Amino acid sequence: MEENLLIIENIEKAFGSQKVLDGVSFKLNKGDVKVIVGPSGTGKSTLLRCINLLNPPDKGRIYLQNTEITQLPHSKIPSIRQKIGMVFQHFALFNHLSAIDNVALGLIKVKKMNKTDAYEKAMFELKRVGLDQHKDKYPAQLSGGQKQRVGIARALAMDPLLILFDEPTSALDPELIGEVLQVMQNLAKEGMTMICVTHEMGFAKSVANEVIFMEKGKIVEQGPPLKLFTEATHPRTREFLSKISELYGESEKK
Amino acid sequence: MMFFSKLVTYIPSLLKGLGITLELTLLSAIIGFFAAIFLVVGVLYGNRFFKILCNFIITIIRGTPMMVQLFLIYFGLPGINIKLSPLTAAVIAFIINSSAYQAEYLKGGFMAISKEQIEAAYSIGLNKWDAIRLIVFPQAFRFAIPALSNEIVYLIQYTSVAYTIGLPELFYISKNFASKTYMNLEIYLFIGIIYLIFIYIITKLTDIVEKKLYIPGFDTSHLK
Numbered sequence: 380m381e382e383n384l385l386i387i388e389n390i391e392k393a394f395g396s397q398k399v400l401d402g403v404s405f406k407l408n409k410g411d412v413k414v415i416v417g418p419s420g421t422g423k424s425t426l427l428r429c430i431n432l433l434n435p436p437d438k439g440r441i442y443l444q445n446t447e448i449t450q451l452p453h454s455k456i457p458s459i460r461q462k463i464g465m466v467f468q469h470f471a472l473f474n475h476l477s478a479i480d481n482v483a484l485g486l487i488k489v490k491k492m493n494k495t496d497a498y499e500k501a502m503f504e505l506k507r508v509g510l511d512q513h514k515d516k517y518p519a520q521l522s523g524g525q526k527q528r529v530g531i532a533r534a535l536a537m538d539p540l541l542i543l544f545d546e547p548t549s550a551l552d553p554e555l556i557g558e559v560l561q562v563m564q565n566l567a568k569e570g571m572t573m574i575c576v577t578h579e580m581g582f583a584k585s586v587a588n589e590v591i592f593m594e595k596g597k598i599v600e601q602g603p604p605l606k607l608f609t610e611a612t613h614p615r616t617r618e619f620l621s622k623i624s625e626l627y628g629e630s631e632k633k
Numbered sequence: 634m635m636f637f638s639k640l641v642t643y644i645p646s647l648l649k650g651l652g653i654t655l656e657l658t659l660l661s662a663i664i665g666f667f668a669a670i671f672l673v674v675g676v677l678y679g680n681r682f683f684k685i686l687c688n689f690i691i692t693i694i695r696g697t698p699m700m701v702q703l704f705l706i707y708f709g710l711p712g713i714n715i716k717l718s719p720l721t722a723a724v725i726a727f728i729i730n731s732s733a734y735q736a737e738y739l740k741g742g743f744m745a746i747s748k749e750q751i752e753a754a755y756s757i758g759l760n761k762w763d764a765i766r767l768i769v770f771p772q773a774f775r776f777a778i779p780a781l782s783n784e785i786v787y788l789i790q791y792t793s794v795a796y797t798i799g800l801p802e803l804f805y806i807s808k809n810f811a812s813k814t815y816m817n818l819e820i821y822l823f824i825g826i827i828y829l830i831f832i833y834i835i836t837k838l839t840d841i842v843e844k845k846l847y848i849p850g851f852d853t854s855h856l857k
């Protein structure tokens with residue numbers, strides 16, 4: 380097998396009788412940044428949740444570093460998940476823990492690091508997202524943009540092979556989107572492998588090496604961002620992309 | 634002043650009674666709390682068997698009068714050759730009873746924690762039990778503190794029904810005093826005040842605990 384970091388092979392997922400993913404396949408190399416776009420209810424979140432096994436797929440296979448992760452016994456799943464970071468739309472910070480404890484928890488409890496090293500590493504990650512000043516604040520004391528950056532630091536701390544972003548800026552006020560996108564752009568430039576569900580096309584154009592347009596559980600079209608924006612072959616892709624650049628055009632300019 | 638001179642002779646047994654009342658209250662509150670965690674985790678996170686079992690236990694306990702449970706344990710169990718002292722019977726009955734109520738209060742707290750936080754816990758590699766222990770429980774407990782503190786207040790008062798199986802707790806001693814001295818008004822006023830003082834102390838203590846555990850964003854005032 381070739382040296383792909385992640386291979387998704389023909390995955391399918393249904394909730395009851397509703398088929399949400401209908402044969403999705405793609406590959407990811409180390410350092411790739413893929414942006415997934417598509418209408419609401421298309422299965423974008425479900426796809427991410429399949430990858431880190433929050434909702435394991437019904438059919439198909441997923442390989443992480445050439446090891447299949449879709450057939451693992453329950454007890455092995457946490458060790459896979461810690462290699463795949465996830466950033467959530469509504470931040471999902473642990474509300475009873477300060478920013479630094481949010482970041483350090485996985486290091487102490489999952490990686491079994493000693494506390495001194497864990498807090499040092501957590502501090503490093505908070506600096507990386509520009510929040511070292513706010514390390515002792517609780518989630519309720521942080522702005523949306525700051526919360527999301529803690530969310531990113533929490534994922535980073537585990538030194539994941541890749542990070543999944545599920546609409547990381549869509550719950551944010553427009554003026555806070557920029558600071559989160561900036562952090563994500565820096566990560567991309569540092570070579571972090573990322574799959575981002577986002578409608579921020581400015582971000583896609585500047586760092587993605589591929590944009591995937593999904594509809595009704597299937598990949599309709601995929602390609603380098605500029606190619607997709609200027610010469611999409613599928614009429615639905617063109618229609619959708621022009622609609623979202625209209626809708627999200629404003630924050631793009633910032 | 635007749636009352637107080639009589640009362641003095643009763644002080645040792647009143648103190649003993651008070652001791653039993655507090656012992657019963659604290660044992661039921663504390664052991665009941667741990668049993669409640671077991672029940673609520675069973676209901677919310679257990680497999681089908683535990684879900685049904687724990688729900689069943691809670692329903693039965695909350696659906697029957699405390700007095701019936703107490704009499705069943707003290708007067709009923711000897712029927713199958715299990716003879717318990719009044720204290721043991723009362724402690725068991727109150728632990729069982731309180732655990733079901735505390736489980737309900739905790740359940741409200743558990744359900745207030747977003748599913749996303751649990752998924753975030755999974756996403757960094759925590760397993761289910763660590764996610765419950767480290768993420769859900771500490772938050773659920775904070776949400777449940779006001780209700781749990783009410784439960785202790787309720788327990789202090791309700792332990793008085795244990796007099797019915799002859800447990801010499803505070804109320805039993807007072808009743809004894811009243812029947813010997815006919816000073817009903819005085820003694821019941823007097824122990825009313827004693828209960829009041831202890832309930833006041835407990836309320837203050839739980840306020841302190843709540844403040845100690847306070848975290849910005851955990852505003853539980855709407856639950857009070």
Ligand SMILES: Nc1ncnc2c1ncn2[C@@H]1O[C@H](COP(=O)(O)OP(=O)(O)OP(=O)(O)O)[C@@H](O)[C@H]1O
Pocket residue numbers: 394399417418419420421422423424425426
């Ligand atoms: N746990 C679940 N149980 C039942 N149905 C679900 C579940 N999760 C998702 N769905 C359904 O699957 C479909 C796809 O959902 P998904 O969240 O993946 O879409 P999405 O592309 O992320 O949409 P959005 O842009 O609105 O976030 C939706 O119709 C949703 O209602």
Ligand SMILES: [Mg+2]
Pocket residue numbers: 423424425545546
């Ligand atoms: Mg979604």
